[in-house]
Amino acid sequence: MSGDASQDVEGMDASAGHVLSLLSAESPNIKVGVGGFSMGAATAIYSACCFARGKFGNGTGYPVHLDFVVALSGWLPYARGLNNEFEDYEVGSRAASLPILLCHGRGDDVIRFRYGQMSAEKLTSFGFEDLTFKSFPSLGHYTIPEEMDEVVHWLTSKLGLEGEP
Structure with missing residues (x-):
């Protein structure tokens, strides 16, 4: 990994699109989130950006509402390409309201x-x-x-589940 590495937007869109296809089958009255570890975390973070922007990197719409994102030992792919995408008020509002938990180990060598x-x-x-x-x-x-x-505590607090078994 490097800041100068090529950006595989097509691959990230495909991964986030697969997650979206799973989420789109969920009932509209439940809270929906994405989470992952390593590359799964990268997909979850990228999905958060797609949700906030309302579209994938290729411009196709992102129709599912996300309620939370959890990413363990991951990173934000395609960060350079997203730099100017968050200036719109509606995008900023969706970004501001989405709870995200990122966890990372200081000893991670991958x-x-x-x-x-x-x-x-x-x-x-x-x-x-x-x-x-x-x-x-x-x-x-x-x-x-x-x-x-930490993940359980965070999810419990963000989803209003305190006191539930």
Whole structure:
């Protein structure tokens, strides 16, 4: 990975489109979110951007409403191409209202911590105001119970599930 790497918008659109096809079958009265680990996290973060923009990178509409995004040990792909896409009020409003949890280990030797950190900074600059970035000092490219506890706590608080079994 590098900041100068080529940007596979077509591939990211295909991945986010597959996730969208799964989500579009859900009942409209339930809360819908995306989450993933590593490349799945990259797809989840990219999906958050598509939701906020209302379209995929290729311009095709993104018709599903997202209620939350969770990304573990991932990064924001195609960040350079998205730079000017978040100036519209409607896009900013959707970005501001979408809760996102990013978790990343400082010991990750596959997706370096700095890519997770830079992704959080870029998303914040795009107007994602409800973003939580949680780092874990000794975590590598895997999950640990403490990270899963953080995800459960965050989801419980964001989805209003406190006190439910």
